[in-house]
Amino acid sequence: MKRLNLRLAALALAIAAAPALASGPAVEVIAQGLDNPRGLGFASNGDLYVAEAGIGGSGKCRPSPDGQPVEVCYGETGALTRIDPTGAKAPRRVLRNLPSMAQASGFAAQSGPVDVAFSGSNAFIVMGWGGDPALRAGLGPKSRLLGTLLLATPNGLVFPVTDVADNEQRHNPAGDTVDSNPYGVLVLSGKRIVADAGANALVESESMDLLQPSRDRTFAVLPPTGFGTQPVPTTVAKAPGGDLFVGQLTGAPFFQGSSTIYQVPRNGGAVTPYLTGLTAVVDIAFDRDGTLYIVEIASGFVPPPAGSGDPGVGNGRLLRKPKNGAVEVVLDGLVFPAGVAVDRSGAVYLSNFGIFPGGGEVLRVTLD
Numbered sequence: 001m002k003r004l005n006l007r008l009a010a011l012a013l014a015i016a017a018a019p020a021l022a023s024g025p026a027v028e029v030i031a032q033g034l035d036n037p038r039g040l041g042f043a044s045n046g047d048l049y050v051a052e053a054g055i056g057g058s059g060k061c062r063p064s065p066d067g068q069p070v071e072v073c074y075g076e077t078g079a080l081t082r083i084d085p086t087g088a089k090a091p092r093r094v095l096r097n098l099p100s101m102a103q104a105s106g107f108a109a110q111s112g113p114v115d116v117a118f119s120g121s122n123a124f125i126v127m128g129w130g131g132d133p134a135l136r137a138g139l140g141p142k143s144r145l146l147g148t149l150l151l152a153t154p155n156g157l158v159f160p161v162t163d164v165a166d167n168e169q170r171h172n173p174a175g176d177t178v179d180s181n182p183y184g185v186l187v188l189s190g191k192r193i194v195a196d197a198g199a200n201a202l203v204e205s206e207s208m209d210l211l212q213p214s215r216d217r218t219f220a221v222l223p224p225t226g227f228g229t230q231p232v233p234t235t236v237a238k239a240p241g242g243d244l245f246v247g248q249l250t251g252a253p254f255f256q257g258s259s260t261i262y263q264v265p266r267n268g269g270a271v272t273p274y275l276t277g278l279t280a281v282v283d284i285a286f287d288r289d290g291t292l293y294i295v296e297i298a299s300g301f302v303p304p305p306a307g308s309g310d311p312g313v314g315n316g317r318l319l320r321k322p323k324n325g326a327v328e329v330v331l332d333g334l335v336f337p338a339g340v341a342v343d344r345s346g347a348v349y350l351s352n353f354g355i356f357p358g359g360g361e362v363l364r365v366t367l368d
Contacts, residue, residue, distance in 0.1 A: 025330060026366040030087030030349075034360030035077065035106065037351040039115030039126070039184060039283065040341035048085050048341065048349060048362075051116045051125060052093070053109035054078035054100025055357040059140045064103070065110055065130035065181075072101040074140035078112035080125055080152065083362050085343065091362075095152055098127070099142040106357030111146045115235075115339070117187040123152040124161070124192055130181040131198070133165035147180050149194055149205060162205035162216055164194050173218040174200040176230075184235035184283065186244070193219055195233040195246060202236060202246060204268060219268035225250050227258040235283045240290050242266065245274060247281035247294065254280040256300030261292075275321065287342040290323035293330075295340045295350065318350060318365065331365065 036053035043049065057075015064070050078098030081091045100112035115126040129136065129147035136143045147165030152158045165180035172178055181198035191206040204219040222231035229251035236246045244264040259278040262271035275292075279300040285293050296317045316334035321327045330348075338354030348365040 025368070027331065028087060028364045028366075029361050030085065030364045031081075031083045031091045031362040032360075033358055034081065034091065034351075034353075034362070035079070035357050036102070036109040036112070037081075037338060037354055037360035037362065038113070038128075039339040040083075040349055040351055040362070041116040041118055041123075042341055042343060043118045043123070044120045046085075046343070048083045048343075049094075049116050049118075049123065050081050050083055050091075050339065050351055050362060051113035052079040052081055052360070053112035053114055053128065054098065054102065055106030056100050056102030056104075056109060056112075060138070062101070062131075062135060062139065070103050072103055072110045074143060075100050075102070076140070076142060077102075077106075078109075078127075080113060080116060080123060083349075085347070085349070085364065087364065095123075095125075095158065097142075098125075098150075099140060099145050101130075101139070101146070102357070108355040109357075114182070115184045117185045117192075119187045121154045124185055124187055125150040125152060126164075126182045126185045126194060128181055128183055129165055129198070130179075132178050133163075133169045133180050134178075136165070147182060149182065149185060149192060161207070162192065162194070162203070164196055164203050164205075164216075167203045167216050167218065168196060168199040168201070171218060172199070173221050176200070184233075186236040186238060188238065193236050193244070195236045197232045197234050197249065200231050200233065202233065202264065202268070217268075220246070220264050220271050222246065222248060222262065222271060225258050225260070227255045229255070229258065234281065236264070237284045237286055239286050239292075240288060245284065245292075246271065247278075247284045249280055249282055249297065254298045254300055258300075259296075261294070275327070278319075278327075282338055283340045285340045285342050285348075287346050287348075288344065289346075292321045292323075293340050293342060293348055294319040294321070294327070295334075295337050297336055297338065297354075299332075316352075318348070330367065 054077035059074030061073040080095035102109035168180035179198035184195040202219040
């Protein structure tokens with residue numbers, strides 16, 4: 001199915017069985033009480049931010065785009081939130097009232113702010129959607145912002161710079177059902193590259209002036225997996241040397257070893273496998289030395305015991321791959337982690353419990 005299909009309602013049944021985090025690195029909870037926290041990003045001054053997808057609301061509803069037998073409803077509960085990297089101060093929502101779509105319980109928001117990246121002090125916020133872009137119209141006063149890339153300036157101006165979903169509607173680069181769900185963004189000099197999980201493509205937004213309309217084009221299209229599932233790109237990152245990489249969630253079920261991180265030509269085009277054998281990759285980030293950090297939202301589908309109610313996807317993990325080394329597990333037992341960022345000192349930050357209203361958190365992981 002061509003969409004960011006997390007099978008969220010069924011997956012929640014497995015939470016109670018999640019084991020504790022693996023021993024080794026120091027892990028601190030530096031923020032709690034977040035609503036469906038997803039991607040993380042650092043501003044140029046070192047401030048850390050998280051995109052909260054929100055809890056939907058009491059507005060118009062539509063069927064859940066991931067095929068679950070529930071509705072998701074409109075509300076303006078999405079936010080961009082500043083996180084104190086030390087954990088000494090409580091999280092502060094610096095940008096509120098962004099559109100969000102979620103179940104009535106607020107669980108597993110399908111649409112809303114899902115990632116953030118910075119150009120200096122200007123924040124670029126990815127607004128997830130999930131489904132046919134034409135269905136955005138009429139859901140609520142700000143529903144046309146879903147499926148776009150927003151620019152938020154330090155003085156409080158917020159406006160769309162790219163309608164990512166419209167690229168899918170006009171071009172449908174993967175040639176399948178029209179379906180867009182922007183999920184991750186990389187900000188480069190003069191352009192932004194957005195991973196559209198629904199479109200199975202990367203979209204480039206190019207402009208010299210941030211306040212002028214951008215020129216958009218399809219940057220790359222991901223191939224289907226060898227397991228017969230959709231690729232579902234969720235994240236794009238740049239290595240210290242300038243090479244570009246994209247990670248894929250894959251469509252459900254998340255077969256173990258079916259996810260690949262691809263290298264992308266710097267000017268776009270055909271992707272090539274860089275790292276295979278991964279599972280359900282939802283975010284990636286590089287540190288200054290070129291170590292790649294990888295977040296898996298699930299450890300892979302294993303048929304559960306009959307009648308257990310366990311969907312068999314396992315727990316989330318944080319992996320790392322040194323520049324010239326093999327992949328190793330840093331943390332196991334995470335619960336629906338959704339984002340990763342690395343600061344200048346090499347400390348790693350994760351959003352955890354990423355599909356829970358009021359239960360999301362940000363972790364600081366200090367490694368040897």
